[in-house]
Amino acid sequence: MRIKSLFRLPDLATVARVGAAAVIVAGSLIAVVPDADARAGGGRSMGSRGARTWSAPAPTPTSPSAQTMQRSATQPGATTTNPAATAGTAAAARQGGFFNRPGFMGGLMGGLLGAGLFGLLMGGGFFSGLGSLAGILGLLLQIALIFIVVRLVMGWLASRNRPATAQGPQPGAPLARDMFGGGSAPGSNGAAAGRSGFASRPRGRPLQLQGADFDAFERRLGEVQDAYSRDDRAALSQLMTPEMADYVGEELDGYAQDGLQNRLSDVKLLQGDLSEAWSEDGRDYATVAMRYQLKDTLIERATGRLVQGDPDRLESVVEFWTFTRPAGGGEWTVTAIQQGG
Known part of the structure; x- marks a missing residue:
C-alpha cells in the first residue's frame, strides 16, 4: 500500500507546497556550494584559436573530444564552415510568425x-x-x-537521411604522445608533428613542432596555475594572451569580492598529445590535449579557513590547451582552454 501511494495524483495545494520547498532547497544549495572547478579557466571553455575557434579540435587518445567555446572574442560568423546552413537559419528567423x-x-x-x-x-x-x-x-x-x-x-x-557523426580519431589524426614534456618528449626532429594529416584540416598551413615546444607547453601549464594561485596578474599577462588574461582576471576578481583565494599546488602532467598545429596570419598555433593532476582548494583570505576542496587529495583534469606565438618562433602563450569531452 505504501508503494501504491507514491503514484497517487496530489492535489494542487500539495504540488504548490512541494514546488516551493524545492525552489527554496535549490536556492540554498546554489548559495552555499561554490564553483567546483576553481583552477585557471574555472572548468569552462574560453579563448580563441584563430580561424579554428569554433571548429572542434582533432581527437586524441588523451581526449576524444572537447567542449565548444563558451566565451571568445572571435565571432562565430567569421569562421563558419557551413554558409548555407547559416543562411537557412537566418531566413527562418526573418520569416517568423505563425x-x-x-x-x-x-x-x-x-x-x-x-x-x-x-x-x-x-x-x-x-x-x-x-x-x-x-x-x-x-x-x-x-x-x-x-x-x-x-x-x-x-x-x-x-x-535516416542525416549523415552520421564521426566517432573516434579521424584518418590522419595526430599520433599519441605520452607526457610530451620531461624525458618522454620526442626528439628535436618533431617526427610526430607536422604530419600530412594536418594538410586536410581547414584554415591555416601545417606547422612542424620540435621537442622544445612540448617542453614549453608542459612548463606553461605549471606556470599558469602557479600564477593563478598567487593572484599574480602581471605573470598571467606574460603567460597568456590579453583575452585570456582578462577572462582569468575576472575569475580572480570574483573570488576576491567573495573574500576567497584559490590555492593550487602539485601540478603534474600525466599524459599529453598533439591535436593540431598550424600557422595563419603571421602566428603559429598548437592545440594539445593534456591530462594532469593538481591539488585544488578554496580558502578564506582573512582567516585561511578551508572553504572547498581537500588539501591532501589530488584531482585529475583533462583539457585542451591552445598556445600561440609569432610565426617562426618566440614564446608560446596560452590563447584558449577547452574542457575535455
Missing part, C-alpha cells in the same frame, strides 16, 4: 482562414463556411492528429 510558416501548417492555417472569410462574405458568420461548432472542433482535432503523425514521420525520415 501564419508565415511554410509547408503543412502554413497551408492548414491559410485554408481555415480562407474558409472563415468565405463564411463572412456569404453572410453566415466567420465559422459558417466550416459548418457547426461541433464540426469545427472535430475537424481541428483530426487535423491536429494528422499534423502530429506527419511531423513524426518527417522527423524519422530526416534522422
Whole structure:
C-alpha cells in the first residue's frame, strides 16, 4: 500500500507546497556550494584559436573530444564552415510568425482562414463556411492528429537521411604522445608533428613542432596555475594572451569580492598529445590535449579557513590547451582552454 501511494495524483495545494520547498532547497544549495572547478579557466571553455575557434579540435587518445567555446572574442560568423546552413537559419528567423510558416501548417492555417472569410462574405458568420461548432472542433482535432503523425514521420525520415557523426580519431589524426614534456618528449626532429594529416584540416598551413615546444607547453601549464594561485596578474599577462588574461582576471576578481583565494599546488602532467598545429596570419598555433593532476582548494583570505576542496587529495583534469606565438618562433602563450569531452 505504501508503494501504491507514491503514484497517487496530489492535489494542487500539495504540488504548490512541494514546488516551493524545492525552489527554496535549490536556492540554498546554489548559495552555499561554490564553483567546483576553481583552477585557471574555472572548468569552462574560453579563448580563441584563430580561424579554428569554433571548429572542434582533432581527437586524441588523451581526449576524444572537447567542449565548444563558451566565451571568445572571435565571432562565430567569421569562421563558419557551413554558409548555407547559416543562411537557412537566418531566413527562418526573418520569416517568423505563425501564419508565415511554410509547408503543412502554413497551408492548414491559410485554408481555415480562407474558409472563415468565405463564411463572412456569404453572410453566415466567420465559422459558417466550416459548418457547426461541433464540426469545427472535430475537424481541428483530426487535423491536429494528422499534423502530429506527419511531423513524426518527417522527423524519422530526416534522422535516416542525416549523415552520421564521426566517432573516434579521424584518418590522419595526430599520433599519441605520452607526457610530451620531461624525458618522454620526442626528439628535436618533431617526427610526430607536422604530419600530412594536418594538410586536410581547414584554415591555416601545417606547422612542424620540435621537442622544445612540448617542453614549453608542459612548463606553461605549471606556470599558469602557479600564477593563478598567487593572484599574480602581471605573470598571467606574460603567460597568456590579453583575452585570456582578462577572462582569468575576472575569475580572480570574483573570488576576491567573495573574500576567497584559490590555492593550487602539485601540478603534474600525466599524459599529453598533439591535436593540431598550424600557422595563419603571421602566428603559429598548437592545440594539445593534456591530462594532469593538481591539488585544488578554496580558502578564506582573512582567516585561511578551508572553504572547498581537500588539501591532501589530488584531482585529475583533462583539457585542451591552445598556445600561440609569432610565426617562426618566440614564446608560446596560452590563447584558449577547452574542457575535455
